[in-house]
Structure formats: structure tokens, C-alpha cells
Amino acid sequence: MKKGFLASLAIGFLMLGMVGQSSAVTIGNSVIDRGGIDTATNFTMIDTNLMFTENGLIDEWTVWTNGGSTIYLQTFEYISGDQYKLTGQNIVTTAGVGLNTFAISGVDQIQAKIGEFIGWTNPVGTIEFDYIGSPTNLNTGPVLFDVTANNITTVGDIFTANSSFLAGLNRTYSISANVSPTPEPATLFLLGFGVLGLAGVSRKRE
Numbered sequence: 001m002k003k004g005f006l007a008s009l010a011i012g013f014l015m016l017g018m019v020g021q022s023s024a025v026t027i028g029n030s031v032i033d034r035g036g037i038d039t040a041t042n043f044t045m046i047d048t049n050l051m052f053t054e055n056g057l058i059d060e061w062t063v064w065t066n067g068g069s070t071i072y073l074q075t076f077e078y079i080s081g082d083q084y085k086l087t088g089q090n091i092v093t094t095a096g097v098g099l100n101t102f103a104i105s106g107v108d109q110i111q112a113k114i115g116e117f118i119g120w121t122n123p124v125g126t127i128e129f130d131y132i133g134s135p136t137n138l139n140t141g142p143v144l145f146d147v148t149a150n151n152i153t154t155v156g157d158i159f160t161a162n163s164s165f166l167a168g169l170n171r172t173y174s175i176s177a178n179v180s181p182t183p184e185p186a187t188l189f190l191l192g193f194g195v196l197g198l199a200g201v202s203r204k205r206e
Helices: 002-020 185-205
Strands: 025-028 041-051 056-066 070-080 083-093 097-103 110-112 117-124 129-131 143-145 158-160 171-173 175-181
Touching: 025 041, 041 070, 056 070, 056 083, 083 097, 083 110, 083 117, 117 175
Parallel strands: none
Antiparallel strands: 025 175, 041 117, 041 143, 056 097, 056 110, 056 175, 070 083, 070 117, 083 158, 129 171
């Protein structure tokens, strides 16, 4: 009886382990040298093309920058109209020109949710971008600019896209986030229920 029960538990833990080993997902653009650099300061942007497709923890950010600077790497939830809410952020300092990768661990990991978007706040413009046409032609594209032109740096802050002047930017920024999926509670419940079922069958056989 004990052997059967222990075997059932082992199978259950193996199943849980398989769930926990879901493949990580990278959300973002190719992080390459794009050449364009923002000259503005103290601004927040959201790229509505970069939407999270998995619930999970952000364990790594990657950006290409044109210099050393503090950057707020962020996630935003759409509220309504032109408004988005800041749901999480990691504050990092870039090492200089080129590829910058930031590993995030422990309590600093952001719990990203399906439907949220990648955004960022730059006290100084450093993340590189490319564009179609003029870099100042800011009337098309998926990147939103905050109407207040102020830093959005406190979780819970509301970002209001400037629909009259900067409805979107025709730019592609070098930024991406690596997300390790977290299993849904319902999935864990079903697996746990399955373990108990296996244990019950084992006991009856014994």
C-alpha cells in the first residue's frame, strides 16, 4: 500500500514539475543597433505592439542603448479611452553604448499578465529606435507618448496617451522582456486532484 501511494505521489510531483518547466517567452522587438536616439527627456512610452501573451514573471530585460542612464522598464494595463495604468517596473542603469541585459530575480520580478503592454520611462533618451520616414513624424504607429510629457514612475500611476499631438510613433524600439510562465491556479488544482485520484486508485488495488 505504501509503495503504491508513494509511486502515485511521485507521478504527481513529476506532473507538477512538468508544468513548472513551461518554456519562457520573449516579448519585444529585436534588440539591435538601430541608430535613432530620442533627444527628449523625462517621458514615458508604451508600445501597443508589445503585448504579453502569457501570465508570468519577467526575469530578464534586454535593451540597446546609446549611453549610460537610468531607465524604468515597465508594464502597463489598458484601462479605457487613452488611459493605461502602470502595473510594474524595474529600475535599471545601463552600462553604456550597446547591448544591455538585466537579470531580474526574487521579489523584483514583475508579474506580467496577458493583455498588458511593455513600456518605459526615460529620464534621458537612450533606447535606440528606427523609423519610417522622418523621426519627428509622430502621427502613425503603435508607440504611445504620455500627454503630460512627465515621468510615470509610481506603480498605479495613470498614463494618458496624447491623441491630439502624438497619437503614436512610427518607431521600432530595441527592447524586449523574457517571461517565465506561471501555471494557472485551476491547472494546479486539477493536477492536485489527479494526484489524489491516483493515490485512491493505488490504495484500492493494494
